[in-house]
Each structure stands twice: as structure tokens, then as C-alpha cells.
Amino acid sequence: MPKVTYTSADGDVSVLEGNAGDSVMEIAVRNGVPGIVADCGGSLACSTCHVYVREDDLGLLPPLEEMEDDMLDGTTSERRANSRLSCQLTLSAEDNLHVETPESQV
Amino acid sequence: MSTNRGILIVGASQAGVQLASSLREIGYADPITIVGAERHAPYQRPPLSKAYLQGKVTAETLSFRTQEYYDKHDIQLVLNERIVAVDKAPDGSGAAMSASGREFAFSRLALTTGARPRRLQIEGADLDGVLYLRDADDAEDMKARMASADNVVVVGGGFIGLEAAASAQKFGKSVSVLEAAPRLVGRAVGEETSEFFLKAHRSRGLDITLNAKIVRFTGESGRVSGVELEDGRVVPADIVLVGIGVVPRTELAEQMGLACGNGVIVDEFSLASDGTTVVAGDCAELPNPMPRDGAPERLRLESVNNAVEQARNAAATVAGGRVPYRMVPWFWSDQGEVKLQMAGLSAGYDQIVTRGSVEDEKFSFIYYREGQVIAADCINNPVDFMAVKALLAKGINVPADRVVDAGTPLKKLVAELAPAS
Numbered sequence: 001m002p003k004v005t006y007t008s009a010d011g012d013v014s015v016l017e018g019n020a021g022d023s024v025m026e027i028a029v030r031n032g033v034p035g036i037v038a039d040c041g042g043s044l045a046c047s048t049c050h051v052y053v054r055e056d057d058l059g060l061l062p063p064l065e066e067m068e069d070d071m072l073d074g075t076t077s078e079r080r081a082n083s084r085l086s087c088q089l090t091l092s093a094e095d096n097l098h099v100e101t102p103e104s105q106v
Numbered sequence: 107m108s109t110n111r112g113i114l115i116v117g118a119s120q121a122g123v124q125l126a127s128s129l130r131e132i133g134y135a136d137p138i139t140i141v142g143a144e145r146h147a148p149y150q151r152p153p154l155s156k157a158y159l160q161g162k163v164t165a166e167t168l169s170f171r172t173q174e175y176y177d178k179h180d181i182q183l184v185l186n187e188r189i190v191a192v193d194k195a196p197d198g199s200g201a202a203m204s205a206s207g208r209e210f211a212f213s214r215l216a217l218t219t220g221a222r223p224r225r226l227q228i229e230g231a232d233l234d235g236v237l238y239l240r241d242a243d244d245a246e247d248m249k250a251r252m253a254s255a256d257n258v259v260v261v262g263g264g265f266i267g268l269e270a271a272a273s274a275q276k277f278g279k280s281v282s283v284l285e286a287a288p289r290l291v292g293r294a295v296g297e298e299t300s301e302f303f304l305k306a307h308r309s310r311g312l313d314i315t316l317n318a319k320i321v322r323f324t325g326e327s328g329r330v331s332g333v334e335l336e337d338g339r340v341v342p343a344d345i346v347l348v349g350i351g352v353v354p355r356t357e358l359a360e361q362m363g364l365a366c367g368n369g370v371i372v373d374e375f376s377l378a379s380d381g382t383t384v385v386a387g388d389c390a391e392l393p394n395p396m397p398r399d400g401a402p403e404r405l406r407l408e409s410v411n412n413a414v415e416q417a418r419n420a421a422a423t424v425a426g427g428r429v430p431y432r433m434v435p436w437f438w439s440d441q442g443e444v445k446l447q448m449a450g451l452s453a454g455y456d457q458i459v460t461r462g463s464v465e466d467e468k469f470s471f472i473y474y475r476e477g478q479v480i481a482a483d484c485i486n487n488p489v490d491f492m493a494v495k496a497l498l499a500k501g502i503n504v505p506a507d508r509v510v511d512a513g514t515p516l517k518k519l520v521a522e523l524a525p526a527s
Contacts, residue, residue, distance in 0.1 A: 022167075026167065029170065029171070030169065030170070030171055030172045030175065031171070031172060031174070031175055032127060032171060032175045032178075032179065034131060039410055039411060039414055040152070040410065040438060041150045041152060041153060041168075041410075043152065043153075043156075043438060043440060044445075044488070045438035045440075045445075045447055045488075046436075046438075047488075047492060067445075067488060070487075070488045070489045071488045071489075071492065073489050073492065073515075073517065074488065074489060074491070074492020074493065074495075074496070074517075075492075
């Protein structure tokens with residue numbers, strides 16, 4: 001099962017498991033990780049599931065597509081080189097991903 | 107003193123779940139019970155007309171939270187129970203009764219009952235194959251029926267209708283949309299956006315009739331076979347989806363004697379007229395959370411955004427806060443390749459500026475009133491959407507002569523024009 005470690009801006013850590021095919025956003029929302037809002041449920045409409053992905057893990061990710069790229073320009077907390085929208089990060093069974101949630105999503 | 111029975115949230119909806127989650131986040135320690143009439147654990151509705159209908163997601167993935175979440179946060183979730191009566195004392199406590207006879211005592215009550223589809227009461231309305239789309243069971247039924255349908259007719263050219271029509275087209279169905287009004291999505295978007303949708307959908311093969319006067323549904327052996335118009339034309343149909351808006355579920359509120367208009371009337375703290383019951387989401391008639399000249403003073407908002415934000419506001423009220431509800435309303439609609447994102451409310455606009463290329467289907471209509479940006483309808487243009495949402499929230503204006511230059515990002519203009527803080 002894929003595993004995701006979420007670290008909040010305050011340093012709170014949640015380690016959660018999901019199912020293959022889940023996105024990093026879905027696992028967070030289902031378990032109520034406070035740093036991920038995801039109002040639009042993964043429709044690329046709100047940019048409130050912004051995460052910073054640990055540099056070592058960037059290679060695991062699907063490529064950034066245009067719409068996500070555009071939406072990342074509108075995040076509330078600053079966009080960085082390792083910024084992604086977690087709704088677009090679909091996981092495979094063996095993935096073990098580490099993300100940091102930003103200070104604010106809205 | 108009686109035992110504190112905590113809050114009873116009637117309606118296992120987006121607003122209901124958000125209210126419960128927000129209460130726990132802000133430290134509310136009393137019992138929380140959510141009662142829902144459906145058999146499903148609370149789930150997202152927006153994908154039902156889009157990704158779910160297209161088979162891209164399953165019902166399980168639509169659930170908001172795991173059972174472990176509810177357990178861990180001590181939120182009692184009761185499904186399959188429809189609350190039909192409420193007996194409430196002036197102090198806000200009381201008991202609610204379900205259709206099956208279960209009683210739920212509470213110290214505080216919340217209504218997040220949502221809305222139901224408006225029914226089209228014409229001849230043939232009861233024929234098999236005349237469908238509505240609001241909940242997961244509706245969507246499952248429609249998806250199953252679509253497999254064997256060739257002709258799909260959608261009555262109503264609003265968001266649900268156009269989203270479902272675009273989804274049906276993906277399966278290669280022949281799809282007709284019948285809209286009674288002179289334009290599409292008339293209640294929610296400006297005329298220019300309606301015009302754009304008409305062209306965009308027609309160019310993709312959707313058969314759209316405006317000003318459609320529907321007389322009756324025709325049928326054979328109890329099954330729908332077509333939709334008859336006033337001019338005598340019968341549009342063949344294996345299934346008909348009726349999407350002509352929703353009606354807020356106010357029955358309980360009315361029975362409790364709460365003031366109701368177009369929804370349960372609440373103040374800016376999400377309180378109903380009794381001063382104790384909190385209400386959030388599609389069922390509420392609320393003061394405009396972004397008040398200004400030319401905009402309605404009170405309204406009802408049918409959106410995820412309002413369900414979530416108003417529920418947060420209601421949670422703050424329950425926890426003893428008094429925070430007036432203010433936010434920039436926003437909405438999205440995915441219709442095949444066309445993604446609409448709206449920020450603000452365009453009611454009362456006196457000028458529209460087009461930013462970007464309508465022909466290339468990547469643009470924004472920016473709405474002004476007296477020289478001030480009040481809203482935007484953005485097509486396949488999330489960058490503008492996010493920028494307008496942000497500038498509205500901050501109260502920044504971008505003049506029309508600058509906004510028209512699509513080559514300069516709005517974000518940059520906003521940064522230039524923002525008052526130094």
C-alpha cells in the first residue's frame with residue numbers, strides 16, 4: 001500500500017496509508033489531515049491541496065501538466081520549485097512519499 | 107442541569123461533514139451526531155454528473171472521510187435515518203424523530219439538509235426512464251441506464267444538464283438539450299458566457315434547443331420514448347434527465363416555525379430565526395457574504411464553496427464566536443473540455459471586458475460595476491480565476507483598460523496596484 005508522510009508548517013507529522021490509485025490529496029482528506037483543504041475534490045478548480053514535495057521524492061511524481069501548472073500560480077502560500085497540487089499525485093502500491101503542507105491554503 | 111447531548115447535525119452533506127470537522131478542529135468537546143437519510147456515508151456530489159458518470163471514479167472514492175476518521179474524532183454518523191420531526195425548547199435543546207421512530211436528543215441543532223431536484227410535473231412525468239440527478243443512487247441508476255441508451259435527452263440547460271450532457275457525449279450517445287429559457291445557464295452566468303457555451307457545445311455536436319416549450323413525455327409500455335414540444339416535434343429519448351434546478355429542503359425548519367423564504371433564513375452568523383439553530387449550505391437563505399451596491403442583499407448559494415465556508419462560520423457560532431460570514435463566492439463547472447470557473451457575483455454589472463481569446467476557448471469575462479471589478483467567468487483560464495478571486499478578497503481593483511491586456515498576468519497587475527501595506 002502506498003504510504004504518505006504529511007508534515008504541517010508547525011511540524012505535526014501524520015503517516016498514512018492508502019490504496020494504489022489514490023491521490024495524495026484523497027488520502028489526506030479521507031483521514032482529515034488539517035493542512036489539505038481540497039474544496040473541489042480534485043477537479044483542478046481551487047488550488048487548496050497545495051503541497052511541497054520532499055526533493056528526494058520528486059522523481060516519483062507524474063509530470064506537471066499545463067492546468068496544474070496554471071493553478072499553482074494561484075496558491076495562497078508561495079509557489080516553490082517543489083510545489084504540486086496533491087490531487088494530481090496518484091500513487092502506486094510501493095510509493096512512499098513525503099510532503100509538507102503549507103501554512104495556509106485559503 | 108440536564109446532560110449535554112451535544113450537537114445534532116441533520117443532513118450528512120458536504121456542509122454537515124464540514125460543520126462536524128470544523129467543530130472538532132476548533133476544540134468543540136461535546137458530542138457530535140450527524141444523521142443522514144441516504145444509505146451512503148457522506149460523499150462529494152459534484153463528480154456525480156462528471157467523473158462518476160463517465161466511469162472515471164467509483165462511489166467509494168467519493169466518500170469524504172473514512173469511518174476511522176469519524177471514530178477518532180468522536181463523530182457519531184447515523185445513516186439511513188430521515189429526520190421527520192423536531193421538538194425544540196426555547197433554550198435550543200430538544201429531540202428529533204426519524205421516520206423509523208428513532209429519537210435523537212440534542213442540546214444544539216444544525217440543519218444542513220441541502221436541496222432536492224425541482225420536478226417537472228407534466229404528462230408522462232412518471233414514465234420509467236425520466237431521471238433526476240442529485241444523489242449517488244440517482245447517478246448509479248443513470249450510469250447503468252446510459253449503457254443501453256442511444257438517445258439521451260436533457261431537459262434544462264443549466265450546470266447539471268450541460269455537465270451530464272457532455273458526459274453522455276463521451277460515450278458516443280446522441281444527446282439533445284432542451285432549455286425553456288432563451289439562453290443556457292441563465293440563472294448563474296452573464297449573457298456572453300451563455301452565448302459562449304451555446305457555441306462551444308453546438309460545435310461539439312450537442313443538439314441544443316432554446317425557448318423549448320415541452321408539452322409532455324411520450325412513452326411506450328410505461329417507458330419513456332420521447333419528449334414532445336409545443337410545435338409538435340418529438341425528440342426521441344431512451345432516457346431523459348431533468349435538470350431544472352433545485353428546491354431547498356426546508357420542511358423541518360418550517361415545521362419548527364423557523365422563518366423561511368428561498369431557504370431557511372439565517373443571519374450573518376448562520377443562525378436561524380430562533381437564534382440557536384445553525385443552518386449551512388444549499389438549504390440556507392443568507393445575507394450576501396460579499397455585500398455591495400447592485401448585488402442582492404440576501405440569496406441562496408448552491409455551491410461546494412458556500413457549503414464549506416458557511417459550515418465553518420456556523421461552527422464558529424456554535425463554539426461561541428460571533429464572526430460575520432464574509433467570503434468571495436466561487437464555483438466551477440467542467441463540461442467536457444470546457445472548464446468554467448467563476449469568482450464573485452456578476453449581478454448588477456455595467457461593463458464586461460474580455461481577456462484572452464474566446465475563439466481559442468481560453469479567456470475570461472471580467473465584470474465591472476462603476477469601474478470596479480465585481481466578478482469573472484473564466485473559461486479554461488485558472489490563472490485569471492485565481493487572481494480575480496484573490497483581488498476580490500483583498501478589495502483590490504484592476505481598471506478595465508489594464509485588464510484587457512491578456513499578455514500581462516493579472517497577478518502582476520494586482521501586485522502593481524495593491525496599496526502598499
